[in-house]
Amino acid sequence: MAFEPPQRLVRALGETAPNGDAWLEGLPEAAGQAVALRELTVERVQLPGGRSSLVVLVRRADGTPAVLKLAPGRARPESERAALAHWAGLGAVQLLEDVRTEGVLLLERLHPDVSVRSLPEAKALLEAAGTLRRLWVEPPGGEAGHVFETVGERTGRQAEAMAASAAADPELAPLVEVALAVRAELLAEPPEHRLLHGTFRQSKVLAGERMPWLAVGPDPVVGECAFDLARLVRDRVEDLIASPSGSSTTRRRVKRLAESLEVDQERLRGWTLFRAVESGARARRVGRAADAELLLEFANWL
Missing domain, CATH: 3.90.1200.10 (Aminoglycoside phosphotransferase (APH), C-terminal lobe)
Structure with a gap:
């Protein structure tokens, strides 16, 4: 499927990168690669979504619902990964890590x-x-x-x-x-x-x-x-x-x-x-x- 970034994300990233955003331009390809690498089935892009990341509702190979999140480096996704790993699901969404790719997080599905x-x-x-x-x-x-x-x-x-x-x-x-x-x-x-x-x-x-x-x-x-x-x-x-x-x-x-x-x-x-x-x-x-x-x-x- 086409991974069209929500307009809310486009507008927000435009505020921090008014001269263009290489990450945003490469997002559809990066999302497709992340899905294929993890053998995920895509349900839909979450709308209106966030102001700093693309959130995609997916299912893992065994049918488990999950969330795939892609964020640019300036949104500090690796810091988010470290915090979620430390909290280990206590009070926060659980991190699921079949494959680790910089800027890509696979997360427990909540009720979005x-x-x-x-x-x-x-x-x-x-x-x-x-x-x-x-x-x-x-x-x-x-x-x-x-x-x-x-x-x-x-x-x-x-x-x-x-x-x-x-x-x-x-x-x-x-x-x-x-x-x-x-x-x-x-x-x-x-x-x-x-x-x-x-x-x-x-x-x-x-x-x-x-x-x-x-x-x-x-x-x-x-x-x-x-x-x-x-x-x-x-x-x-x-x-x-x-x-x-x-x-x-x-x-x-x-x-x-x-x-x-x-x-x-x-x-x-x-x-x-x-x-x-x-x-x-x-x-x-x-x-x-x-x-x-x-x-x-x-x-x-x-």
Whole structure:
């Protein structure tokens, strides 16, 4: 079959490679080779799919349903592979490895169209938080010997891009300045170093067979748990912004999530602020003005 990349993936990769993407051009051939090498039967490409990878629903030679995922190097698929191997299916999708090819992952099939976002908000947050807690483990090799990017390293790159955006956009500068100061303070004394999902939100938790809910699509990083939880705070941000009580709901959400997962409330608020400003500045930089407006308004509430 033809492995046509979903438009959502094409648009997202266009933001990071505006002058063309060799990986995207070679994707149909790479997907065909990956399928043939593993003797898979293709059912369909998952739509609308993700923003950094092609996801194909397949069956293995013995008929077992599985998922074939192909991602470019800048999406760090080998880091994802290492994290999934370390979690070994506890709280996260199981890695299946008949054949190992760089940038290609064969994964346990979950229910791709059923995430915790389908639940009422309070229940969704509870289930998502419970799933996230299972992932917060000591990284393989300990604090000094692991192979993963650290929160300091990742946010350092982001901070440079934020500062450049602020220099070109004075309206953005005050909020970026606050976010960068908060980051520096938070990195001065991190309370723990755990393996984190890195890009956790409700849509990253899918219904499974082995366990009711399992996390997918990590961009793993090592650092403090509050950093991982911060992205969950702003889930359904469009609903928060539309609500007259959005700012108070956000503050209650920070408090409730911090208490339920035993994370310092002020550190969670700080990382939530930094990550919202970073996402808002990036959205503004690539022309997603509506997304930027939502994220920066949300950040102002913190």
